[in-house]
Amino acid sequence: MAIETGGSGPPDFRASSTAALRDPQIRANFRRAMDGLMAKRAALFADPAEWQALRALGASIRARSLARLPELLVRLEERCRQNGIAVHWAETTAAANETVLAILRAHGATRLVKGKSMVSEEMHLNDFLAAHGVESLESDLGEYIVQLDGEAPSHIIMPAIHKNVGQIARLLGQKIRDAKYTEDVDELTAIARRVLRQKFEQAEAGLSGVNVAVAETGTLVLIENEGNGRMSTHVPPLHIALMGLEKVVERLEDVPPLLALLTRSATGQTITTYINMISGPRGEGEKDGPREVHLVILDNERSRIFADPELRATLRCIRCGACMNHCPVYGRVGGHAYQTTYPGPIGKILAPQTEGVKRRHDLMHASSLCGACVEVCPVEIPITELLVRLRSEAAHGEPGSPVLEAGQARNRWEDLAWAAWRWLHGSPRAYRLVSRLLARCAWLPPPRIGPLRAWTSVRTAPRPARRTLHELARARGVRDA
């Protein structure tokens, strides 16, 4: 949960999305940004055959890695330790926070500079560290902007995408001492850079995420465009890397196809400006790099997802954000409305599994199942199918189900409505009688109650025709069975 909803009440997507729809700035900012991202991606996947082949390869690499996940994680740990990287396991975000804090305290570190890490957002690490006297500063420009404004990221790749240049200019003008107001993007970047350079030099520790971890070599792959990732992982004497346990692949040769899919899908780039392959701390006689490297591997319900062979596909995700860029719901309500670390379509299948299908029930139903996300997913996650599966688990999950809060979103009225639906549509005579009756009543003004009231808020009520197709077909001599 990225945004606190005030008190301990559950997140409410219905309320937050309705509020977001009323903010014309959100819609305009997202529409423009998403249009640009979709066009850039499409230009790089112009050849359908190449796209199909590459995504099939990406999906197979991720599926193969997941099929052997426990074994690969053990091997990753061994190789990392051989490389001098200390490996820590955390079952919960709370445990991960404590682990990070313990490492920092062991080094007397109170100033941490961070590269981009969605796992750290999952942990609410910044707030946790601040409460324990550690300054945790975001160095990715977008993350820096949202941190300055006391916000959470609204997109997993472009955290400040909900803001336009004017909003960012005002923010930096207010929050940074001696910064003059400017809407020139290069000048704005220079202002942030000036602040961050100093922080990189002062920080006693750096923190980063991990895009891919390679089991056979114990290598942590980190891609970025701003150089802040390299600064965070190489300048301070201590580097802590955070990863979700699903990010491991078997071999080094698995990396290039995944990176090719990731950068093209995410930002429409064939390659990022920086590709960091971190294989350990500074060696004997080397002149740079951290003295110590720690890897914290987070579970946070991932092993629960892993346990179900169908839902496991959720863990293939390489966090490119293409699903949100193409989602007609995300593009209209923006990322904050989801109240999740990962918004958009991937969040709609992930959050119910990590937080519970009852708690995030509304989120699972907030999809027209249009499938735009499935079409662009570089690792072929069947997002709409998994949504339908989770909806079913929420309403009818048995006690033995691996899904969190399975069966707890059961609604007696809904069950009754579907039982009536089933009876009517399973009884041809009754169905024909009712549909004929509705057709005969087509002249009556439609009652504005229940579902029709919501429907008619922006549409005319649908009116039945005077005669059903069943009647017309019979009248015109179309053969029955």
Place this chain on the structure above:
Amino acid sequence: MAERREESRPRAVYFYGTCLVDLFFPAAGMAGIELLRREGLEVVFPQGQTCCGQPPFNCGHSAAALAVARAQIALFPQPWPVVVPSGSCAAMMKRHYPELFAGEPDHPAAEAFAARVYELTQFLVGVLGVQLDDKSQRSQRSKASQLGQREQRGQRGQGGQPVRVTWHSSCHALRELGVREEPLALLGQLANVELAPLARERECCGFGGTFSIRFPEISAAMVADKAADVTATGASELLSGDCGCLLNIAGHLARQGSPVRARHIAEFLLERTGGD
């Protein structure tokens, strides 16, 4: 082209009307039936049919969906194609019946049924290879042309009244069935029909069945954008192959007092080619 396909051409087909067509767009259903009959096929419409089961399936109530789907399959025993004037319902039967019936004793029967399902335009183009002749002029329509006899469709290419239309593909036709070119190919055969594409033709209209009821505000924002896109094309008609999308977009256009007429492609094709 038609000759080449003659061998695989079936003698008879089943027509699956769908519940939305049955109640709200029966003329579209009859137009679909006429388009098939005109190609010399016997069309069978089992009167016991109701709904494909997609609404409860999508909502996670698969037991209700399974019971009704099983009752539908039983109504189509002959090995004939099942033609559906809806991409969404066809996708439910073709793509989702096999998963719905997974582990059930009649899974093989569901798979065999799914293999026989076609969306209407997919069938007209892919199996029948129909060639349409644009000759509709409402004022000149004769009784003979209403019958739509093949031999009377001479003088190809003259065309009817010039009209500009736009096309909305349902997401399920597009993404679950891969039906995109077929309806465009049919419209392209009509000499005086100008197709003005939507700027965002792949974007969902916001219907999504119960989604439009559960999240009316989000659905409203989506359909408003779609209606604006339709209006911007300058088309006088919006055509689609899915009645859910049509109910949604047409309802919004009507609420705005838009003069754009929204209807099912089958009705339009039949009218333009001299049927009624």
